[in-house]
Amino acid sequence: xxxxxxxxxxxxxxxxAALQAAxxxxxxxxxxxxxxxxxxxxxxxxxxxxIFSFLILTYAFYANDFSVYYVAVTSNSHLPLIFRLAAxxxxxxxxxxxxxxxxxxxxxxxxxxAKELPLRFRSxxxxxxxxxxxxFLMFILFTSNPFDRIFPAPFDGRDLNPLLQxxxxxxxxxxxxxxxxxxxVAFAFAIAALLDGRLDVTWARWTRPWTTAAxxxxxxGIALGSRxxxxxxxxxxxxxxxxxxxxxxxxxxxxxxxxxxxxVTEKRDAFKAWTVLLSICAFSLSLLGTFLVRSGVLTSVHAxxxxxxxxxxxxxxxxxxxxxxxxxxxxxxxxxxxxxxFDLVSRESFLLSNNLVLFTATASVLLGTxxxxxxxxxxxxxxxxxxxxxxxxxxxxMVPGIFLMGxxxxxxxxxxxxxxxxxxxKWALGISIISALLVPSVMGRLSPMIFVGLLMAFWVIxxxxxxxxxxxxxxxxxxxxxxxxxxxxxxxxxLLAHFGLAIxxxxxxxxxxxxxxxxxxxxxxETTVINGYDFxxxxxxxxxxxxxxxxxxxxxxxKDGKEIDLLTPEKRYYPVQGAVMTExxxxxxxxxxxxxxxxxxxxxxxxxIRIYFKPFVQWIWLGCLxxxxxxxxxxxxxxxxxxKKVTNNESAAT
Amino acid sequence: xxxxxxxxAIIVAGIALLAIAATLLLQSFQxxxxxxxxxxxxxxxxxxxxxxxxxxxxxEAGSVKRDGTKVAFxxxxxxxxxxxxYTGILPDLFKEGKGIVAQGAQGADGVFVADQVLAKHDxxxxxxxxxxxxxxxxxxxxxxxxxx
Numbered sequence: 001x002x003x004x005x006x007x008x009x010x011x012x013x014x015x016x017a018a019l020q021a022a023x024x025x026x027x028x029x030x031x032x033x034x035x036x037x038x039x040x041x042x043x044x045x046x047x048x049x050x051i052f053s054f055l056i057l058t059y060a061f062y063a064n065d066f067s068v069y070y071v072a073v074t075s076n077s078h079l080p081l082i083f084r085l086a087a088x089x090x091x092x093x094x095x096x097x098x099x100x101x102x103x104x105x106x107x108x109x110x111x112x113x114a115k116e117l118p119l120r121f122r123s124x125x126x127x128x129x130x131x132x133x134x135x136f137l138m139f140i141l142f143t144s145n146p147f148d149r150i151f152p153a154p155f156d157g158r159d160l161n162p163l164l165q166x167x168x169x170x171x172x173x174x175x176x177x178x179x180x181x182x183x184x185v186a187f188a189f190a191i192a193a194l195l196d197g198r199l200d201v202t203w204a205r206w207t208r209p210w211t212t213a214a215x216x217x218x219x220x221g222i223a224l225g226s227r228x229x230x231x232x233x234x235x236x237x238x239x240x241x242x243x244x245x246x247x248x249x250x251x252x253x254x255x256x257x258x259x260x261x262x263x264v265t266e267k268r269d270a271f272k273a274w275t276v277l278l279s280i281c282a283f284s285l286s287l288l289g290t291f292l293v294r295s296g297v298l299t300s301v302h303a304x305x306x307x308x309x310x311x312x313x314x315x316x317x318x319x320x321x322x323x324x325x326x327x328x329x330x331x332x333x334x335x336x337x338x339x340x341x342f343d344l345v346s347r348e349s350f351l352l353s354n355n356l357v358l359f360t361a362t363a364s365v366l367l368g369t370x371x372x373x374x375x376x377x378x379x380x381x382x383x384x385x386x387x388x389x390x391x392x393x394x395x396x397x398m399v400p401g402i403f404l405m406g407x408x409x410x411x412x413x414x415x416x417x418x419x420x421x422x423x424x425x426k427w428a429l430g431i432s433i434i435s436a437l438l439v440p441s442v443m444g445r446l447s448p449m450i451f452v453g454l455l456m457a458f459w460v461i462x463x464x465x466x467x468x469x470x471x472x473x474x475x476x477x478x479x480x481x482x483x484x485x486x487x488x489x490x491x492x493x494x495l496l497a498h499f500g501l502a503i504x505x506x507x508x509x510x511x512x513x514x515x516x517x518x519x520x521x522x523x524x525x526e527t528t529v530i531n532g533y534d535f536x537x538x539x540x541x542x543x544x545x546x547x548x549x550x551x552x553x554x555x556x557x558x559k560d561g562k563e564i565d566l567l568t569p570e571k572r573y574y575p576v577q578g579a580v581m582t583e584x585x586x587x588x589x590x591x592x593x594x595x596x597x598x599x600x601x602x603x604x605x606x607x608x609i610r611i612y613f614k615p616f617v618q619w620i621w622l623g624c625l626x627x628x629x630x631x632x633x634x635x636x637x638x639x640x641x642x643x644k645k646v647t648n649n650e651s652a653a654t
Numbered sequence: 655x656x657x658x659x660x661x662x663a664i665i666v667a668g669i670a671l672l673a674i675a676a677t678l679l680l681q682s683f684q685x686x687x688x689x690x691x692x693x694x695x696x697x698x699x700x701x702x703x704x705x706x707x708x709x710x711x712x713x714e715a716g717s718v719k720r721d722g723t724k725v726a727f728x729x730x731x732x733x734x735x736x737x738x739x740y741t742g743i744l745p746d747l748f749k750e751g752k753g754i755v756a757q758g759a760q761g762a763d764g765v766f767v768a769d770q771v772l773a774k775h776d777x778x779x780x781x782x783x784x785x786x787x788x789x790x791x792x793x794x795x796x797x798x799x800x801x802x
Contacts, residue, residue, distance in 0.1 A: 235743075344664070364679055371683075382690035382786060384708065389686035393679050519723045519742045580746045599723070599743035608723050610743050 003068050006056030007147040010097075013049035014137040016042050021130030024123035028195060036123035040111045043126045046133060047104035047111075054101040057146055058088050067153035070094055070146045076159035076576055078547040086169045087160045092310075093146035095173065099290065100136045102174075102181040107133065110185060110210075117206055124195050128188035135317045143310045159576035162548070168228030176221030176248060180286040182214025183251060186258065187283030187325070190276040194328050197335035199272045204265040209635040211262060211279075215255045216631035222248050223624030231584050236517070236595050236612040238620060241390040246369040247289030250362050254282045257358035259631075260351050268413055270339035270348055274355070277329060284322040285362070291318050292369075343415040350408035357401030364393045395449075402456045402505070405498065406463030410470055424470060428462035443514055443615075453509030460502035464495050490637040497630025504623025510616035519599070523606040531613055533594065534558045540571075540598075540607070548572045550583075553598050553607065557587060569598045569609075593617050688757060692787030694734040701760065709736065709766060710755040711787045718750055726765075729754065733791035740768040747773040753788075 020042035027035030057070075061084045066072040074091040075084050089098040107129050114122045140146070160169075189207045193199045225248070230238040239245060258278040264271045291314045342348035368385040375383055410424055436454035440446035471491065475483045518530055524539035538554035550572040557564040565587035572581040584597040592615045599608030690708045691701040701707050714735055717728035726739045727750075738756050748754060748771060758768035 360675070367679075367683065382708075384688045384690070385683070386686040386688050386706070389682050392682050396678065397675070521722045582746055597743070600720075602720065602722075608743055 003056060003060050003065065003147045003149070006053040006060075007145065009049045009053040009056070010137060010141060010147075013046045013053065014134060014141065016046040016049065017130045017133040017137060019130075020046055021127045021134060024127040028120070028124055028127075033119075036119050039123035039126040039130075043107050043111050043130065046130070047108040050101055050104040050133075050137075051108075054088075054097055057094060057097060058085060061085060061088050064157070065153075066155070066157050067149050067151070068146070069148045069150040072150055072154050072157045074157070074160055076157040076547065078576070079157075079160055079165070080546050082167075082170060083160055083165050086164075086173075089173045089177075090160045090164055090169065093140070093144045093148075096136070096140050096144050097146050098173070099177055099181060100133065100140060102177045103129070103133055103136065103184060105178075106181055106185055110188075114206070117203065121192055121196060121203065124192040125185075125188045128191045129184060132184055132188075132321070135321070139310075139313050139317065143313050156576075159547070159574070162572070162574040162577060162579045162581045163232065165547075165574075166228060166232055168224060168232065172221060172224045172228055174221075175217050175224060179214050179216075179218025179221050179255075180248070180251060180289065182210070182217055183255060183279075183283040183286050185210045185214065186279040190279035191325060191328065193276055193336060194332040197332055199265070199276065199336045201266060201269050204262060204275070205640065207279075208259070208262050208266055209640045211255070211282075212259055212631050212635050215252070215259055216628045216635075218248070218252050218255060219624055219628045219631065222252060223621050223628070226624075227621045230617070231586060231595075235597075235610070236515075236584070236614060238511075238617065241368070241385075241387045243369050243373075244289075244293050246365050246390075247285075247292045250365055250369075251282050251285040251289060253358050253362040253365070254278060254285055257355045257362075258282050261355055264348055264351050265339065268340050268342070268348060270342060271352070271355075272336050272339040273329075273333045274338075276333065276336055278355070280322075280325045280329060284318075284325065287314075287318050287321060291315060292373075342413075345411070345416050345418055345421075347408055347411040347413045347416065350404050350411055353404050354401055354408060357397060357404070361394060361397045361401075364397060365390065368393075395452075399452060399456060402460060402501075405501075406459045409467045409494065409498070410463065424466055425463060428459065428466050431462050432458035440513075443510075445514070447513060450509055450513040453505055453513070457502045457505040457509065460498055460505070464499050464502070467495060488637060490634045490639070493630045493633030493635075493637075495630070496633060497627045500623045500626025500628075500630055502623070503619050503626055507616050507619030507621075507623055511614055511620070514613075514615045515617075516613040518611045520609055520611065521602065521606050522609050523604075530611060532559060533564065535596075535611065537607075537609070543570065545572065547576065548574045548581075551598075551601070553585075553596070553609075555585070555596055557594060565594070567594070567596045569596045571598045571601070588618060590618065591616060690755075690786075692731045692734075692790050693729060693736040694731055694787075694791055696736055696760070696766070697734045703760060706757060706759050706769075708755055708757045709738070709787075710753065712753055713748065713750050715750045729756070731787040731791040737765040738768050739765055740771050744771055745773045749773075 020039060023035045023038040023042070027033065027038075057068075059065075060068045060071050061075055062081070064071070064075070064077045064084075066075075070091060070093045074094065075087045079087065087094070089095040107126070110122075110126060110129065114125070117125070186207055189203070189210075193203065222245075225245075226238045229240070230236060258275065258281075261271045261275045261278050265275045291311070368389055372383050372385060375381060406428065407421055407425065411421060432455050435458040436451050437446070439454055440450055471487065472480065472483050475486060477483060516531060520528060520530075522528060522535075522537040524537060527534055527536045529535075534557070536556040536558070538556065540551040540553050543550040543552045550570045552568050552570045555567040555569070557567060567585040567587055569585040570583035572583055573579075574581065582597050584595055586596075587594040592613060595610075595612040595614060597610050599610060601607055688706055688708055689702075690710065693709060693711050695701060696709055701709075709729065711729040711731040714728040714730045717726075719726045723743065724739065724741050725744060726737065728735050728737050730736075738758075739761075740756070740758075752773065755772045756766060756768035757770040757772070758766055761767045
């Protein structure tokens, strides 16, 4: 198939997307209802064209069509098929096309699942998504065309960066992009609400599962990326506060605030303007993330070949979208209104504090991420912000938030009583304190940070239990099983996600508090005792992979004479790029990981070797998985699928 | 009236809390800023004698000496050269003649004790700090040439 067709499809999609944006907006300003009807068909045509064009590019990778420049620089005929397909988003141009393809997928989904919204609102929502599509398509067509040809076609391609040749590459970017771009629905929703000057409770209910879906994708995407970095980068870290990680974490934090704020808007008709603002912020931060990663202002694993014109374009796009949205917010927020009042002690208050905490945390991450770039841009030298800043500040901000998180789900809406909450939670607090002291006594060391971390984790867990108990008590009857069944997925999902966070905190606290690292030198046949384990090094074996050659270390790990594992860390050499890669080998179990990676081969025939003990490290990702599942569970709640009757009054133009 | 006083008290308390948080935040931020210097600047004494900073440049050919997991090497911005020691495993792309960035502090003997060595993930890629160090050195040399 000719790649040119893909290019044409993109150009056509640009025009259709422009119509998808322009016609409904014209309808809105001219009060012409007929124009609204164009939004959905245009959106569908445009999405189909983009997806088609994406498939054409994928086919070029499948067929090793190195006459396409992008394929030639990111793939190679020896690359295994699954990585050839993942290589579609392995470089700048392709990942931008992938971004817009995901946007097309979300757009398509909106055209099918937004029937309960009034036509007018649905159309302006699609118009906003059309505008975003136009922006990104222009970016692709003018600065980053993935279908550019190269004549004569090279005999073979330059290969995918060996670091990216990993199953993580197959799943991490799609999940992350689904998350990033998913917030565009919430964004479009907010803009449409501002254009309309109204935020209806039923609309808030409609947008909740969408936002949660984006959040679930983002959660899983970030977790997967973190786990990938953990085993791939060879130094056993799982989060580096690297600017690119922060770029994905900031939308996550604001997204978390948003799903909580949306809950209040839907249930209590409150926090309206705030919800709109958060929707704008979540997507703006997604765009900022794209800008940071793709413009070349940052250099990291994620940064590809850079071109200043691209950075300028995205920056401009960023200014237009964020600036425009915030201006619109400033002008129209009043008409959306603040919503219902509530008492100082109420679930609304707790959720508001949660929002403020998450907002502040985001701001602190933003400061640490952007400040060095700003200083550099002004020519004032190069600086970096050390991870200790993020560690201390982030934890300090989150601790009160997590404390409130234990109380929030138990407090009643509108007005709650302090003595009542205290009596419900005093046992939870006591048990948390005792557990937070007990675990370190088993592990043999206690520090303030370990105590605080465990206290927060156990506090969340015990308050989840209290929430279940309170809910059970509130339902009349004696049959506990029957009562459980009345809970509903939304409530269960919320508790599961909170529980997941507790698991995550346990993982982080245990790893930070008790991890051990050893850099040693070993020769073949040697045995070293570390931490009660015997490590016997049996030398390295040569291994030939599909597109690399490797030396594979053989380490027998035993404890008290019992065999635990055979660990086989590798040093791989990828001839196409002349790159050397370290592949760590990890013995995983629920309470500890043993992590070995090979350093360099020394002149006398030994190897420098790095061995880590990482207690409870898997809990970090398990916790994220539970959070994601919790989010998923809330989405299947029945009330999101109740068809709302749209009265004529509601859809009529005013 | 009473509820109004209560509200004012809450607002004041909130602002005070926010101010404290902001102060702590900025303090932590300030103390965690790591500045970058080129070997020339380090030799001129522009880098802090205490505390962490970053240096960057090319690993000088033939300067890497290993002793178990201890590594000593020299980095250069082509104008000046300085010694660095590091204990641990170096990144895969650490090579003589390639750009790196080291983070650490100046030892008593003038040798830079690195606790982190960064070489990035792409063969042709030069850490921006290292690139800047070379650039600066080049600029200085041409300026000196003009003076002569």
